[in-house]
Amino acid sequence: MKISLNINNQKYDCQIEPDETLLNLLRKLGFKSVKKGCDTATCGVCTVLLNENPILSCSYLAVRADGKNITTVEGLGKKADAIIDAIVNEGADQCGFCGPALILTVYALQKELKNPTMEDVNRYLAGNLCRCSGYEGQLRGIKKFLGVK
Amino acid sequence: MKKAVKKFDARPKLNGSWKFLDDYSYENMIFGQLFYSTCHHGIIKNIIFPKNFDLNEFTIISAKNILGKNIVPEPVCDQPFMAEKEVMHFGQIILGIAHSDKKTLRDFVENIKVKYEKLSAIIDPKECLDNERNHFGKEILINHSNNEKNTGNYHKNIYYTQHQEQAYLEPQGAIAIYDETKKTMFVRVTAQCPFFVKSGVETIMGNAINEAIIETSEGIGGAFGGKEDFPNLLAGITSLLAYKSGKPVKIVLTRNDDIQITTKRHPSRIEIETWTNPLTQKIEKCNIDYRLDAGAFQTLSPVVMARGVLHVGGSYAIPNIKIRGRLFKSNTPSNGAFRGFGVPQALAAMEAHIDQIAIDLKIDPYLFRKVNLFKIGDEFPTTQKITENNLIDCLERVIKNSNYLSKKKEFAEWNKDNSNKKGIGISVGFHGGGFTGNGEKVLKSELKIIIEKNANVKIFVANTDMGQGAHTTLSQMFYETINHPKEKCRVQLPNTSKTPNSGPTVASRTIYIIGNLLQKLAREIQKKLNFENLESYVATHQNEFPREFRKVYIPDKSIVFDENNYVGMAYKDYSWAACVNEIYFHADTYKLEIIKSWNVFDIGKVVNQKIAEGQAEGGILQALAYANSEFFYKKKFGRVRNFTDYTLPTTLDVPEIDVEFIHTDNKIAKGLGEIPMDFPAPAVRNAFLNATGIFVDEYPLTPENIFNIIRSKNEN
Incomplete structure (x- = not known):
């Protein structure tokens, strides 16, 4: 499926899997500052900002980020x-x-x-x-x- | 003491540009995963692969595909890379599997089924350690005793400690790339000891390769001992997959896999019986039975046991002492290195025992320690002489810093009128720097530096920076010695084809052995080239550069240790420390809250104050959590698989931590890495004892455990 999102003020049109996490998508796009530590939303190393609020990208489906603004530390x-x-x-x-x-x-x-x-x-x-x-x-x-x- | 030197890698780590293992990618790289036993002990009857997958798409390896030996190189070579017929523990690797798509790979591996013929298994540490029949066979005996008579007051207890997970935030991982032309295997890995990994890869690959070249990732996301030996096994299997598939293979463990299959701190059972003279309040005699649960294989456990028995006598001058050390076998993954390496267990027992004796003798634990602590001229159980009184200085200082004596009185009064309780407790400890006994002699660590035409100094050591700041501190030790500019001196990323073997990054030895060696080399170069300013010298002697210098570590001749009888100098230099913890016990929820922890260390010269403080604080919190929250296997609890069940301290759990270093005018920088984990935990238990009068003989003091202890006391 296709989604479109803003990452660090740049628009990205992405082809994603329905069960793909935002963490996986971000790392695939090259935002390597976002780390994978536990996959269970407990360690916090995958934190990104979604519309300015911190969320745990390992437990957030990429599809939910459609149309949203994502900020990583690079941004x-x-x-x-x-x-x-x-x-x-x-x-x-x-x-x-x-x-x-x-x-x-x-x-x-x-x-x-x-x-x-x-x-x-x-x-x-x-x-x-x-x-x-x-x-x-x-x-x-x-x-x-x-x-x- | 230089306060202002910042870590060279701090900024890139924080802005996200520093590369960790999973951030590396290579052309045509595919992904690997480990398939492991979910049976604690059994015979593999058959393995059934899921249907609906094309097996030709996968690279699958088992023990049968191993080209060299199916034995992980360790002090005791008893652990196979992959199980053959029998699995000895949950988490034992059976297959390595690789595929180009991570999701397909995961679906495939999750659906592999194995039929086992189940055999009896021991997974509970107490069940393992209480039964003499589980003993592996070999033992260490230390006998420093002339008196067979048992006189005076008698005190005896058995102390238990649990598994502890290293919980480095970056999981284990390796990437292997086979070069068919050169017949070499390049492995990038997140590991503490690149030369151990080299040995692992060369063992599994046998004659199929000429050389394994190991380079660490730029960032190593924590290790604490957990990346000392498991990476050898992981890199070995990754290499075999790369060889068989003909493609670069990356394996990064999920947290669930990492927690369930990698090494942990050894659970212990330590029985201590002591005789004291009620008049002098001195310990006259002590017998200690020190047992570790090694897991299914012994691997490096004998080395952990060696350090454990050399520290279990505690910091006390005991004229007659006998120590027996043994390893026990269970059906859990082999336990391995973890900061402290047998010493946290040793002190958990001895430091609690000291408080128990003090109560028996009706004397304050501080005064009892003062009477019995090592003084110059006393002997360790190995007969090594004590040459400094710095431990007593640590104790006196921490008593003063914490206001121990007046707090103790104040809490006793307060506790009379309150159901909640306040408590204060002490513990002391020490840690021998570098490898035990003749270890450093055998290692013959070598380092190298290259001075380039622009006067840049490249330092080549095999010791890794896993967050402890070793590369910043090592380079600081070099450039400060010859007043060279900081930016012109850099430790290179460890790579076994470029770096001499300066030994593993373990045993609190990096600064103590390698750093001090680097300083010596710096002085030698200065003397040899006769310069005041290296930059000016290089500028005027351009034809001499680039130039390489090497130095091998030769231990002091005074270090003589008899490994058969455990007599002599086990470690040349010791770091000393003392702790006071203040706690608050919530009687309604059974929660033990640590309010503040005061800690005083003698680590000799402090090279980098901020880095040293950070090491101390981090280790102290690990120790406090060891005492009051972290555990792994526990009856009726189920499996611990992630940080959801293995609860690490958060910012809400951290007490105020006070750290002070004394005797910093020493010329030698002694070991610091491990001692912060060794000694603060028992002071939590001792503070609880002070608060409630309840003696607890095992960690951790979770509300559930405290509730059960109080309930069983009431029932009795």
């Missing part, structure tokens, strides 16, 4: 820089497999929540697993970036 471009800097400055990134998804989720968090507390931040990021860092460094960086007191 954030310079808008990601400040978030990336915040995490790099804390030396918080380790293996990096969860990194792009984290950047997208923090970007969405910043847009969605005004003056969040650390509890709000922890709640918002609870779907993005990281096995390396213990979250400590990431959260220090994100706290500074968001100006959480």
